[in-house]
Amino acid sequence: MNLILLYTSDFISPHLVRLTDRRFHHMRSVHQAQVGEAFKVGVLDGLVGQGKVSALSDDYIELQVQLDQAPPKPLPLHLIMALPRPKMLKRTLETAATLGVKDLWLINSYRVDKSYWSTPILKADKTREHLLLGLEQAGDTRLPRVHLRKRFKPFVEDELPALARNTRALVAHPYDAAPCPDPEASPTTLAIGPEGGFIAYEVEKLQEAGLESIHLGRRILRVETAVPVLLSRLFPL
Numbered sequence: 001m002n003l004i005l006l007y008t009s010d011f012i013s014p015h016l017v018r019l020t021d022r023r024f025h026h027m028r029s030v031h032q033a034q035v036g037e038a039f040k041v042g043v044l045d046g047l048v049g050q051g052k053v054s055a056l057s058d059d060y061i062e063l064q065v066q067l068d069q070a071p072p073k074p075l076p077l078h079l080i081m082a083l084p085r086p087k088m089l090k091r092t093l094e095t096a097a098t099l100g101v102k103d104l105w106l107i108n109s110y111r112v113d114k115s116y117w118s119t120p121i122l123k124a125d126k127t128r129e130h131l132l133l134g135l136e137q138a139g140d141t142r143l144p145r146v147h148l149r150k151r152f153k154p155f156v157e158d159e160l161p162a163l164a165r166n167t168r169a170l171v172a173h174p175y176d177a178a179p180c181p182d183p184e185a186s187p188t189t190l191a192i193g194p195e196g197g198f199i200a201y202e203v204e205k206l207q208e209a210g211l212e213s214i215h216l217g218r219r220i221l222r223v224e225t226a227v228p229v230l231l232s233r234l235f236p237l
Contacts, residue, residue, distance in 0.1 A: 001023070001026055001030070001031075001136045001137075002040065002136060002137055002138070002139050003040050003041065003042050003048070003135070003136050003137075003138075003139040003140070003141075004019075004023055004027065004039050004040065004041040004042075004051060004063070004136075005023070005041075005042060005043075005044055005132060005135060005136050005141065006041055006042065006043045006044065006051075006065070007043070007044050008043070008044075012062075015064055015065055015066065016054070016062060016063070016064055016065070017041075017051070017062065017063050017065055018060050018061070018062050019060060019061050019062075019063070020059060020060045024060060024061045027039070027061055028056070028061065033053050033056060033061060034053065034056070035053050035054065035055065035056055036052065036053060037052070037053050038050050038051065038052045038053075039051050039052075039053070039063070040139060041063065041065055041067070042067070042071060042139070042140075042141040043067060043141060044141055044143060045141060045142055045143055046067065046071075046141055047067035047068065047069060047070065047071070047141070048067065048069045048070070048071050048139065048141060049065060049066045049067035049068050049069055050065070050066055051063035051064065051065040051066075052064045052065075071139075071140050071141040071142055072100060072138065072139065072140050073100070074100050074101075074102040074142055075099065075100040075101055075102065075188075075231065075235055076185065076186065076187045076188060077100075077101055077102075077103065077187075077188045077189075077190060077231075077235070078103050078105065078163045078164075078167070078188070078189040078190070079096060079101045079103065079104050079105065079190055079192070079227075080105040080107060080160070080163075080189065080190065080191040080192070081104065081105070081106055081107070081191075081192045081223070081227075082106075082107055082108070082109035082111070082112050082192065082193050082194035082198070082223075083106045083107065083108065083109075083112045083116050083117065083194070084116070084194065084195075084223050084224070085113070085116055085195070086116060086119040086121050088222070088223055088224050089116075089119065089121050089122075090121060090130050091224050092223060092224055092227055093121075093127060093130040093131055093134065093146075094130050094131070094133050094134040094137070095134065095224065095227055095228055096131075096134065096144065096227060097130075097131045097132075097133075097134025097135050097137075097138065097140070097143075097144050098134040098135075098137045098138040098140075099138070099227075099228060099231050099232075099237065100138070100140065100237075101144055101231070102142055102144045102145065103144065103145055103147075104144055104145065104146045104147070105146075105147045105149060105155075105163075106122075106146065106147070106148050106149070107149045107152060107155055108149065108150050108151060108152045108155075109152055109193060109194050109198060109199075109202060110152075110198075110199045110201075110202065111193070111194040111195065111196050111197075111198075111199065112194050117150060122148065127146055128143070131143060131144050131146070152202065152205075153205065156202075156205045156206060156208075156209050157205070157209070160189075160206070160209040160210075160211075161209045161210055163189055164189040164209055164210040164211060165210070166187065167186075167187040167188055167189045168181070168184070168186050168187065168188040168189070168234075169188075169189045169209075169210045169211045169212060170188065170189065170190050170191070170211055170212055170213075170214050170234075171190075171191040171192075171193075171198070171203065171206045171207070171211040171212070171213050171214070172190065172191065172192045172193065172214060172215070172216070172226060172230055173193065173197060173198060173203055173213040173214070173215065174197060174215050174216075174220055175197075175215075176213065177213035177214050177215040178212065178213065178214050178215070179214065179215065179217075180214045180215065180216055180230070180233045180234065181214065181234070183232075183233060183234055183235050183236045184234075184235070184236070185235060185236060188234060188235075189211065190230065190234065191206055191211055192223060192226055192227065192230065194223070195222065195223065216229060216230065216233070
């Protein structure tokens with residue numbers, strides 16, 4: 001936990017917070033917090049700053065906070081992903097949040113098993129939990145938005161063209177594709193397929209929506225590996 005993420009409900013006065021949950025136990029057992037010690041803190045969707053321990057007991061910790069810094073800049077990215085299998089989805093949500101993704105679209109694909117859509121991880125509270133872990137790791141406060149689209153064709157035909165318009169629009173595809181372009185901090189739309197990649201029909205539909213196929217070389221990567229590799233190649237992180 002590189003950032004103690006705070007919520008408005010934690011404040012008991014304008015500059016004083018009291019924590020009693022997972023964050024309190026982590027600070028006491030892992031950081032072994034002491035009165036007077038300072039920690040990096042940030043308010044969800046707000047500023048970052050410093051929190052100094054002012055009180056500590058067996059039940060709670062209180063921090064005197066000063067918030068005076070902006071969080072890290074988000075990536076100018078629409079990230080579109082075929083829904084990964086549940087175990088991989090957890091890690092991918094955390095990784096995306098850590099790397100600064102703020103707009104994530106989880107879509108259907110021919111190779112996405114129907115059972116994936118019933119995973120409890122897609123419930124709003126569970127998705128939020130993994131995104132928050134990613135923010136804590138990165139020292140960020142801006143919560144990503146996650147959009148679920150269970151039908152591939154309506155999304156690609158009706159929504160994707162508008163998302164991709166006036167952006168560097170790309171689909172990661174290992175076959176018949178151009179090399180990954182050089183990093184730049186420009187608005188980007190990036191689609192990443194499921195294990196085994198998008199099928200030919202899906203690639204064609206994505207290209208019709210304005211996306212160009214790119215590859216990372218001869219190696220075929222898992223989704224959880226492809227996400228950080230692609231983002232580190234496309235943006236000056």
